Amino acid sequence: MGFLKFKNSYRFKKAKFYTWLLKKDLGSIGKNSVIYPPFHSGNISEVNIGSDCSINAGSWIECIKKYGDVEYDDVRIDIGDSTYIGHRAHIIACSNIQIGKNVVFADGVYVTDNLHGFKDIHKPVFAQPLVCPGTVIIEDEVWLGESVCVLPNVTIGKHSVIGSNSVVTKSIPAYSIAVGSPAKVIKSYNFDTQQWEQV
Numbered sequence: 001m002g003f004l005k006f007k008n009s010y011r012f013k014k015a016k017f018y019t020w021l022l023k024k025d026l027g028s029i030g031k032n033s034v035i036y037p038p039f040h041s042g043n044i045s046e047v048n049i050g051s052d053c054s055i056n057a058g059s060w061i062e063c064i065k066k067y068g069d070v071e072y073d074d075v076r077i078d079i080g081d082s083t084y085i086g087h088r089a090h091i092i093a094c095s096n097i098q099i100g101k102n103v104v105f106a107d108g109v110y111v112t113d114n115l116h117g118f119k120d121i122h123k124p125v126f127a128q129p130l131v132c133p134g135t136v137i138i139e140d141e142v143w144l145g146e147s148v149c150v151l152p153n154v155t156i157g158k159h160s161v162i163g164s165n166s167v168v169t170k171s172i173p174a175y176s177i178a179v180g181s182p183a184k185v186i187k188s189y190n191f192d193t194q195q196w197e198q199v
């Protein structure tokens with residue numbers, strides 16, 4: 001066995017053990033799902049991961065239950081079956097983030113349903129409560145390119161593609177390709193011609 005094969009096999013086995021150690025802290029995790037270390041979180045008891053998922057190294061996934069004096073009820077992150085989360089993903093909820101099945105996150109993707117309060121200019125940002133504008137839904141088969149940011153209160157429809165480095169500030173319909181900051185739809189799938197067409 002070459003060194004690379006040995007290294008990758010060792011890495012996988014270590015991740016399986018690491019995932020097993022995390023199991024009690026998680027809301028739930030399905031069969032064959034793996035979380036690769038290092039993994040960062042303060043609370044994952046409302047994080048539910050389906051089966052056959054990979055959460056790659058350097059990710060930070062967290063349900064915020066309390067920030068300062070404010071408690072956040074009904075916080076939840078769901079990740080559907082066969083979803084691939086790339087390295088250094090940051091997924092952080094104080095209300096609800098739903099990620100569907102067969103979703104692909106490239107590396108460095110950020111998904112949030114909240115933002116720091118900043119409106120009071122007499123208090124530092126960290127001293128202000130978080131603002132939770134609304135749920136994020138990423139439907140089945142979506143592909144988020146490298147370093148995509150998904151901001152609060154948006155839905156990305158089924159089988160849509162978000163180009164690398166895009167910032168999603170508004171909902172994207174199903175079967176669309178969107179790019180840029182803010183992300184705008186440039187193509188959508190035409191079911192009559194069975195082609196992706198420019199809009």
Ligand SMILES: CC(C)(COP(=O)(O)OP(=O)(O)OC[C@H]1O[C@@H](n2cnc3c(N)ncnc32)[C@H](O)[C@@H]1OP(=O)(O)O)[C@@H](O)C(=O)NCCC(=O)NCCS
Nearest residue numbers: 105106144145146161162163164165166177179180186187
């Ligand atoms: C969006 C993407 C899938 C390309 O889709 P496509 O339909 O082939 O798009 P095209 O190459 O025809 O480009 C269409 C237009 O969008 C622009 N565009 C493409 N990707 C873009 C991006 N990420 N950001 C901004 N503009 C982009 C192109 O420059 C082109 O503009 P023009 O019409 O003014 O020339 C691809 O560009 C992309 O971003 N892929 C993600 C790659 C990645 O992150 N991989 C990680 C591995 S999991």
